Amino acid sequence: xxxxxxxxxxxxxxxxxxxxxxxxxxxxxxxxxxxxxxxxxxxxxxxxxxxxxxxxxxxxxxxxxxxxxxxxxxxxxxxxxxxxxxxxxxxxxxxxxxxxxxxxxxxxxxxxxxxxxxxxxxxxxxxxxxxxxxxxxxxxxxxxxxxxxxxxxxxxxxxxxxxxxxxxxxxxxxxxxxxxxxxxxxxxxxxxxxxxxxxxxxxxxxxxxxxxxxxxxxxxxxxxxxxxxxxxxxxxxxxxxxxxxxxxxxxxxxxxxxxxxxxxxxxxxxxxxxxxxxxxxxxxxxxxxxxxxxxxxxxxxxxxxxxxxxxxxxxxxxxxxxxxxxxxxxxxxxxxxxxxxxxxxxxxxxxxxxxxxxxxxxxxxxxxxxxxxxxxxxxxxxxxxxxxxxxxxxxxxxxxx
Amino acid sequence: xxxxxxxxxxxxxxxxxxxxxxxxxxxxxxxxxxxxxxxxxxxxxxxxxxxxxxxxxxxxxxxxxxxxxxxxxxxxxxxxxxxxxxxxxxxxxxxxxxxxxxxxxxxxxxxxxxxxxxxxxxxxxxxxxxxxxxxxxxxxxxxxxxxxxxxxxxxxxxxxxxxxxxxxxxxxxxxxxxxxxxxxxxxxxxxxxxxxxxxxxxxxxxxxxxxxxxxxxxxxxxxxxxxxxxxxxxxxxxxxxxxxxxxxxxxxxxxxxxxxxxxxxxxxxxxxxxxxxxxxxxxxxxxxxxxxxxxxxxxxxxxxxxxxxxxxxxxxxxxxxxxxxxxxxxxxxxxxxxxxxxxxxxxxxxxxxxxxxxxxxxxxxxxxxxxxxxxxxxxxxxxxxxx
Numbered sequence: 001x002x003x004x005x006x007x008x009x010x011x012x013x014x015x016x017x018x019x020x021x022x023x024x025x026x027x028x029x030x031x032x033x034x035x036x037x038x039x040x041x042x043x044x045x046x047x048x049x050x051x052x053x054x055x056x057x058x059x060x061x062x063x064x065x066x067x068x069x070x071x072x073x074x075x076x077x078x079x080x081x082x083x084x085x086x087x088x089x090x091x092x093x094x095x096x097x098x099x100x101x102x103x104x105x106x107x108x109x110x111x112x113x114x115x116x117x118x119x120x121x122x123x124x125x126x127x128x129x130x131x132x133x134x135x136x137x138x139x140x141x142x143x144x145x146x147x148x149x150x151x152x153x154x155x156x157x158x159x160x161x162x163x164x165x166x167x168x169x170x171x172x173x174x175x176x177x178x179x180x181x182x183x184x185x186x187x188x189x190x191x192x193x194x195x196x197x198x199x200x201x202x203x204x205x206x207x208x209x210x211x212x213x214x215x216x217x218x219x220x221x222x223x224x225x226x227x228x229x230x231x232x233x234x235x236x237x238x239x240x241x242x243x244x245x246x247x248x249x250x251x252x253x254x255x256x257x258x259x260x261x262x263x264x265x266x267x268x269x270x271x272x273x274x275x276x277x278x279x280x281x282x283x284x285x286x287x288x289x290x291x292x293x294x295x296x297x298x299x300x301x302x303x304x305x306x307x308x309x310x311x312x313x314x315x316x317x318x319x320x321x322x323x324x325x326x327x328x329x330x331x332x333x334x335x336x337x338x339x340x341x342x343x344x345x346x347x348x349x350x351x352x353x354x355x356x357x358x359x360x361x362x363x364x365x366x367x368x369x370x371x372x373x374x375x376x377x378x379x380x381x382x383x384x385x386x387x388x389x390x391x392x393x394x395x396x397x398x399x400x401x
Numbered sequence: 402x403x404x405x406x407x408x409x410x411x412x413x414x415x416x417x418x419x420x421x422x423x424x425x426x427x428x429x430x431x432x433x434x435x436x437x438x439x440x441x442x443x444x445x446x447x448x449x450x451x452x453x454x455x456x457x458x459x460x461x462x463x464x465x466x467x468x469x470x471x472x473x474x475x476x477x478x479x480x481x482x483x484x485x486x487x488x489x490x491x492x493x494x495x496x497x498x499x500x501x502x503x504x505x506x507x508x509x510x511x512x513x514x515x516x517x518x519x520x521x522x523x524x525x526x527x528x529x530x531x532x533x534x535x536x537x538x539x540x541x542x543x544x545x546x547x548x549x550x551x552x553x554x555x556x557x558x559x560x561x562x563x564x565x566x567x568x569x570x571x572x573x574x575x576x577x578x579x580x581x582x583x584x585x586x587x588x589x590x591x592x593x594x595x596x597x598x599x600x601x602x603x604x605x606x607x608x609x610x611x612x613x614x615x616x617x618x619x620x621x622x623x624x625x626x627x628x629x630x631x632x633x634x635x636x637x638x639x640x641x642x643x644x645x646x647x648x649x650x651x652x653x654x655x656x657x658x659x660x661x662x663x664x665x666x667x668x669x670x671x672x673x674x675x676x677x678x679x680x681x682x683x684x685x686x687x688x689x690x691x692x693x694x695x696x697x698x699x700x701x702x703x704x705x706x707x708x709x710x711x712x713x714x715x716x717x718x719x720x721x722x723x724x725x726x727x728x729x730x731x732x733x734x735x736x737x738x739x740x741x742x743x744x745x746x747x748x749x750x751x752x753x754x755x756x757x758x759x760x761x762x763x764x765x766x767x768x769x770x771x772x773x774x775x776x777x778x779x780x781x782x783x784x785x786x787x788x
Contacts (some may be wrong), residue, residue, distance in 0.1 A: 328465070336513075351460075351466040
């Protein structure tokens with residue numbers, strides 16, 4: 001069945017970089033040899049295997065340096081979700097076994113606004129593993145974790161806490177979390193707990209070597225950085241015991257089995273390197289575009305809430321709540337004009353689910369109903385912002401009429 | 402024209418979308434997420450959404466998923482449960498059409514700039530000129546065995562003006578042939594049979610049992626008053642049903658379900674037959690001109706039931722004690738009530754309160770005239786009367 005040619009489609013205005021972002025040309029170039037010359041199984045013993053292994057280890061070292069870690073602390077995975085799963089199940093499984101029959105629950109603490117790739121493993125671990133509990137810490141109106149509530153929880157539970165997971169920046173609204181403060185509290189009040197941070201959304205914008213230095217485990221994902229989908233990594237500092245979830249051939253020091261995705265690893269490292277090389281300039285450039293977009297919309301459209309404010313938010317994020325509008329409808333209208341944005345997380349069927357992040361932030365239901373995330377990235381231009389500003393106010397007006 | 406096609410993931414709506422594309426319209430497909438509960442295996446499950454999405458991809462049209470789960474819970478599932486608690490048997494597919502598909506979805510389509518909403522229903526809309534105005538007729542689908550006009554009988558001019566049924570003039574066989582010709586993934590997919598939120602396994606009983614306290618009841622013979630046995634769950638008994646009525650002797654049908662008294666009244670087929678039913682006058686809808694007192698029509702009381710000749714009576718009643726006012730236990734009213742009776746030419750099987758009665762024109766039994774909801778168990782007149 002042939003695809004009929006689409007009618008004249010409006011130009012693409014892609015403003016969903018937080019979901020995924022185009023692969024950088026240098027990443028494609030770096031990955032290309034993996035399909036042709038460097039195709040061996042990296043675990044093998046011959047020349048072809050060595051070539052693959054070398055490429056893999058080059059990528060690992062490059063990544064480690066950018067992340068402020070040792071090469072042996074980098075575990076390659078299939079992406080951010082797997083990294084988060086490995087962190088949560090890995091730490092909790094090992095902790096539970098170590099605790100043994102000693103009694104008392106094993107506790108995982110996370111913020112209430114974590115990505116489902118952290119919240120779901122916490123929930124499932126609590127369900128599947130005996131005597132494991134998950135506690136969620138609230139956030140303030142800007143989406144930042146409530147440090148007092150966290151401190152109180154740590155004091156109350158102390159040695160029972162095996163894992164604390166707080167994302168470095170929130171994917172929906174872009175709030176940067178006070179991870180250094182969290183690390184200080186955990187170090188002081190629950191020193192045996194592992195601190196994990198999901199740095200998937202923050203990686204393009206923050207120097208993780210500095211910003212995530214206090215975390216014991218750090219998740220990143222290639223495709224948020226201009227790398228390929230299907231590749232990510234988990235930094236596991238020190239000699240921490242982790243229960244692997246993918247077991248088999250023992251690769252990645254028994255932490256993650258499976259034939260290495262050398263292309264993916266190369267793509268991930270190259271993407272992070274490319275992103276890091278111009279990080280500061282990009283933060284300024286994209287931040288300015290974001291400001292123009294947000295200011296433009298807020299000045300022409302009444303009843304709009306800048307959900308997380310502007311301070312302490314990633315430079316590419318512009319999350320707005322249009323009161324009196326259904327976000328599903330706004331996404332469809334904008335899509336018809338070529339503007340690609342996100343109305344929120346989707347469930348298995350693709351339908352939008354109510355946002356646990358906005359609920360935790362105390363955003364009113366009427367406002368949350370009209371929540372749209374615009375997210376800018378490395379390929380966003382002034383023309384994108386111009387087109388968005390030409391389309392958004394009219395679309396909103398139409399739905400409110 | 403810009404057409405939004407409601408795509409359930411079934412073959413009918415798949416072909417409906419294809420036909421709209423062929424006709425040169427700007428088409429966008431949408432699948433509704435209505436229910437994500439454990440019985441997510443009926444219509445519009447995740448698998449169905451994937452099928453609909455794939456068909457849209459094959460046709461080269463955009464596809465969206467609309468989450469109407471909250472509204473569905475409020476407008477369809479909630480009332481479904483509440484009505485059963487009162488011993489009534491609503492038709493949730495009709496309520497979904499009434500509140501969700503041809504109300505909320507239709508409004509959304511309009512807001513999004515679509516000229517029409519298309520579905521895969523087997524029914525037909527025909528534009529006619531009457532008294533110098535454009536009117537819209539709702540007619541049965543061409544394939545009588547698949548006709549769905551009954552579940553669409555609540556529609557009126559405002560909806561019909563903006564709705565199209567692209568497969569309504571085709572037979573099911575033709576629809577499937579067309580799907581195969583286009584190589585659509587859904588060509589051989591079986592039709593969904595059950596209510597979309599009720600799982601085949603546990604069934605209606607299982608679904609309601611999780612949401613309602615079910616109570617045993619006695620089975621009583623309507624003629625003699627004799628106690629004949631019991632049922633496990635009075636809330637699951639439907640007027641007109643025969644299955645599950647365990648009683649000695651001739652087969653009996655439920656003619657009344659009294660939840661508060663925990664009593665199911667039964668009668669033999671001959672004695673159970675009804676001559677007339679009463680409808681809730683507040684719940685009546687007309688496609689166009691209403692029937693008037695004394696008009697003849699055909700009445701259809703189920704999706705594929707045989708239409709029955711009837712006459713419609715609107716009675717003005719000032720003595721409210723005569724009026725059955727469903728939804729209220731006591732009609733404390735001092736204003737004149739209208740009472741709507743449908744008198745059948747020939748005795749009919751009893752109809753459960755909560756069921757829809759659709760009228761078709763006396764002179765044209767493919768033409769839908771309107772619909773109402775049965776308010777009370779029907780009755781036999783003359784010496785056949787049970788009460």
